[in-house]
Amino acid sequence: MNDAAVIALSPETVLGEMKKNGVTHVVWLPDSETNWLYLLMKAEPSLRLVGVSREGHACSIAAGLSVAGAKPLILIQNTGMMESGDSLRGWLLGLNIPVVLMVGYRGWTRHGVNQDTAATYTERFLMAFGINYYLVENDADAPRISIAFEEAGRTNKPVVVLVGDEYHGFNR
């Protein structure tokens, strides 16, 4: 087994966190690293997948789901999160929606030599909106996903989980 396999965040772990926290709907747009998770989610009977074509759509859909008693999770990439600024503001923050967004952290590196502006602005964007976030890089970090769910429910606010590794461990 190579180092990457040891340190990666596995899709099985992410799915386990979704089930543990009672997620009913995953509102999502694929990013480059979530295919294995997609296959698992599709096979999971307790989840309904709602695919969107623009990440901002996920915010209003999740708001409606939450208002009417479901428990959505938003699964998108950081690029799409930044595209969704006004929808985040209006539909999630404005309506006090307790939702977790799992956001693929494109461009993330541990060493800080960053060659992707998607990573440059991700945390600055979240800080500008006052949205709290947790970084998850590997299976050992997975309990932070449950922490995010607990915090979203307690504060009635969106909370972000930045997926720094995107399941492969190749950003180190």
Place this chain on the structure above:
Amino acid sequence: MMHTADMLKAFALYREDAIVVPGRGGRYWTDLTTRPNLDMPVGDPAMGGHAGFALGLALARPEKRVILFDSEGDILMSLGMLVTIAEQQPANFYHFLIDNGCYATTGGQPVPNAENTNYDVIARGAGYPRAFAFRELEEFSAALPEILGKPGPVFVAVKVASEIENAPIGRRRRWQTRTRDQVINDLRKELGVNR
């Protein structure tokens, strides 16, 4: 061409216990509704999102009919939402489009290609199994029982007269009597949802 208030008045006869997202028809619907606690007049949290919000309500509560009054300005911002709705096939989702051809609250500037866009055709192309278009109140009223009597998703484009607001926003009639939090809490009580 019909007026939005008349169109909503015709619909109100068939509302029963549906959840209604009045969108930009809210200022008229507030005088017509008999079940305000099942209404979702959340104003304009972010333009283009009403369809997604209503879809979320419909997916969470498949036993309740959800009626959305969208606008063409909103839908043009989120055309991709139509394919998401069509893919999900919510049988309890009824998507009405109030098309006045312009951005009425900003002074009446026309939406792009206002006179030549067929939204019912776009919806059908996106995968809605049923889509209609109306310009006259009589035809619209006559078709409502069939439209609402069959499963969704259905798309109903209604061309209405533009009623342009030019008064400064602060001087316009404030038709919303509840805060967004109250609106949400009232619906949750009706649905028996505990937060």
